[in-house]
Amino acid sequence: MSGRILTFNIFRFDPQDAGDKPKMVKYQLEETSGMTVFIALNKLRQEQDPSLQFDFVCRAGICGSCAMVINGFPTLACRTLTAKYPKGEITLMPLPGFELIGDLSVNTGKFMRELAERLKLWLHPKGDDLNIHRLEDPMDPQEAARLYELERCVECGVCVSACATKQMRDTFVGAVGMMKIARFELDSRDGRSADDFYHVIGNQDGVFGCMTLLGCQDNCPKDLPHMQQIAYLRRKMASTLL
Amino acid sequence: MAGKLDIRRWSGVLDLGQSVSGVVLALFLWTHLLLVSSILLGPEAMTWVARNMELAFLSDDGHGYPWVVSLIAIGVAALAAFHVLVAIHKLPLSLRQQKALKSQMQVINHSDTRLWSWQAGTGIVILMLLPVHLWLVGSAPETIGPVGSAQRIWGEYGYLIYLPLLLTVELHAAIGLYRVALKWGAARDLNTRARLRTIKTVLSVLFVGIGLAALLAFIPHTPV
Numbered sequence: 001m002s003g004r005i006l007t008f009n010i011f012r013f014d015p016q017d018a019g020d021k022p023k024m025v026k027y028q029l030e031e032t033s034g035m036t037v038f039i040a041l042n043k044l045r046q047e048q049d050p051s052l053q054f055d056f057v058c059r060a061g062i063c064g065s066c067a068m069v070i071n072g073f074p075t076l077a078c079r080t081l082t083a084k085y086p087k088g089e090i091t092l093m094p095l096p097g098f099e100l101i102g103d104l105s106v107n108t109g110k111f112m113r114e115l116a117e118r119l120k121l122w123l124h125p126k127g128d129d130l131n132i133h134r135l136e137d138p139m140d141p142q143e144a145a146r147l148y149e150l151e152r153c154v155e156c157g158v159c160v161s162a163c164a165t166k167q168m169r170d171t172f173v174g175a176v177g178m179m180k181i182a183r184f185e186l187d188s189r190d191g192r193s194a195d196d197f198y199h200v201i202g203n204q205d206g207v208f209g210c211m212t213l214l215g216c217q218d219n220c221p222k223d224l225p226h227m228q229q230i231a232y233l234r235r236k237m238a239s240t241l242l
Numbered sequence: 243m244a245g246k247l248d249i250r251r252w253s254g255v256l257d258l259g260q261s262v263s264g265v266v267l268a269l270f271l272w273t274h275l276l277l278v279s280s281i282l283l284g285p286e287a288m289t290w291v292a293r294n295m296e297l298a299f300l301s302d303d304g305h306g307y308p309w310v311v312s313l314i315a316i317g318v319a320a321l322a323a324f325h326v327l328v329a330i331h332k333l334p335l336s337l338r339q340q341k342a343l344k345s346q347m348q349v350i351n352h353s354d355t356r357l358w359s360w361q362a363g364t365g366i367v368i369l370m371l372l373p374v375h376l377w378l379v380g381s382a383p384e385t386i387g388p389v390g391s392a393q394r395i396w397g398e399y400g401y402l403i404y405l406p407l408l409l410t411v412e413l414h415a416a417i418g419l420y421r422v423a424l425k426w427g428a429a430r431d432l433n434t435r436a437r438l439r440t441i442k443t444v445l446s447v448l449f450v451g452i453g454l455a456a457l458l459a460f461i462p463h464t465p466v
Contacts, residue, residue: 072351096346164355165332167346168339198251204331208257211332212425213355217432227435231427234257241254 003031006040006082009091010052014102024091025049031082037090038066038078041104053103061221064156068104069093074158076221095161108157112176119173119200121180126191136189143188150183150229152222159226162215171205175216175226178207182229185236194240202237210234256328261422263325268415270318275449278391279456285388285463292387308383315380322372326365333362361417364410371407378403392463401457408453416446 006029013022027044038056045052057063059078066077071091082090098106115121139147159175160166166174173181181201184190201207207230216226277295281288293299295314296306334340347355378394379386385394394400420442429435 069349072349074350093349096349161346162350162352164343164346164352164358167342168334198254202251203253208253209332210425211358212421213352213358214424215350215352215355218352218354227424227432228427228430231425234425235427238254238258241251241258 003033003035004088005029006031006085006088006090008040008044009089010044010104011093012052012103013100014053015100016102031088035082036078037068037070037080037082037092038076040082040090041077041092053101053105055105062154064108064154064221067095067108067156067158067161067221069095069161074161074219076156076158079221095157097161097163097167098157106157108155108160111157111160112155115173115177116180119177119181121177121184123184123187123189124191125189139188143186146186147183150179150186150224153179153224154222156221158219158221159216162219164213164215165209165211169205169209172209173201173206175220175224175230177201178210178230178233179224179226181206182233185233194236197233198237198240201233202240207234207237256331260325260328260332261425263321263328264415264418265422267318267321267325268419270321271411271415272449275453275456279452279459281388281391281456281459281463282452288388288391295386296383308386311383311386312380315376315383319373319376319380326369329365333365357417358421361414361421364414364417367406367410368414371403371410374403375407388460388463389465392460393465395457395460396464404457408457409450412446412449412453416442416449419445 008027008029009024010027011022012025014020027048029040029043029048032039038059041052041054042056045054054068054077055065056078057065061076061079064076067074068077069092070077070080071085071089074095077092082088092104094100094104094106095108098108098111101107153176155176157176159179163172163174166172178201181197184192185194185197203209210230212227212230214227216230220226277291278288280291293304293306295311296308297310298304298306301307334343343359347359378400382390382394385391395404420438423429423438424435429438
């Protein structure tokens with residue numbers, strides 16, 4: 001049984017090639033059962049154009065590598081079925097707001113590392129007991145569940161590119177930064193106070209610069225509760241003003 | 243120092259100030275529109291409202307104090323100026339920011355971002371039209387009755403300001419309140435957010451409708 005013919009309009013540009021210019025290139029491919037955009041891209045690269053650049057690792061929505069803009073919505077290619085598009089036309093663009101490696105591949109890793117270093121996104125244990133052989137106290141299961149909910153972020157970069165505020169202001173930490181801060185703010189093992197977090201996100205680059213456009217909330221492929229989380233941080237930071 | 247207001251905390255104060263001033267202005271706007279729309283109940287009803295706005299019940303001769311209206315206009319102007327000052331830095335002011343916003347909105351299809359661009363655009367239009375309205379009313383406070391208003395709106399071409407002002411301000415206020423609610427966590431789930439968005443649209447349509455009806459209701463009172 002032959003499937004319908006899909007048409008892909010794919011952004012092509014190699015910033016390493018001085019003579020190259022950004023362009024949209026059209027490809028056609030026969031759809032197969034259960035095909036995802038990620039599978040289609042692999043087929044295109046295998047059968048039609050080996051120079052096509054895009055990222056992937058896990059193929060299961062866990063690594064966050066294959067995020068791109070699919071018909072105007074930033075999301076993961078591996079979790080997007082081609083059957084979702086009745087017209088069979090699919091336009092693929094790289095995530096805006098990141099350094100372009102080539103075609104659909106962007107350097108989210110560099111961004112995430114810089115963000116983690118800037119916001120100090122690691123546990124700052126309470127007290128000065130740095131004995132790594134000491135057993136940790138057991139965590140309240142409810143607290144663990146709350147932390148796990150925020151730990152589900154796969155750092156795909158969708159929230160960053162979906163955020164117009166972030167696009168306008170380079171230094172804005174975006175939803176991913178606030179989500180991770182919220183994760184440590186909730187962690188009873190972390191010694192930082194609300195005041196300490198205020199110095200990191202209680203400003204225009206953080207929670208008070210957020211214009212609540214909610215591109216993060218509406219596009220997050222892991223359905224993380226950005227709207228509630230950012231509002232919680234905003235109230236928490238505002239309460240330190242009083 | 244914890245709890246002490248230092249310069250680093252200004253962004254929090256500005257954000258809070260933007261929300262509070264926006265909510266107060268929106269509530270004033272809707273109250274104001276409802277008071278003006280008393281013309282729909284007839285000229286007597288509006289005259290009664292206008293007299294009470296001038297605090298006629300406090301004066302012996304029943305004429306009231308029109309300067310109270312001027313005072314309200316000055317208060318609104320001050321609050322609106324504060325709102326503009328604390329909100330304007332969030333707009334894309336540089337060419338680089340405008341380009342970044344434009345290219346992002348071309349690539350990403352997101353309705354709440356488009357809603358915000360409407361909020362920002364209407365804000366700029368209001369910034370130009372509101373001072374004219376406040377000046378017209380504040381400088382002639384004795385003319386807020388049915389005949390004075392009709393003369394201002396239809397006799398002196400005030401509708402050229404009031405029609406676009408009505409449309410933009412009703413969009414801006416409802417979108418703004420919707421955003422303030424989400425900003426501070428009034429919606430704990432996405433269903434509540436969808437409901438708030440519907441309420442926002444209903445409020446905009448309702449108040450634009452009332453406003454248009456009120457503007458038209460002034461026509462018969464225009465002095466020849």
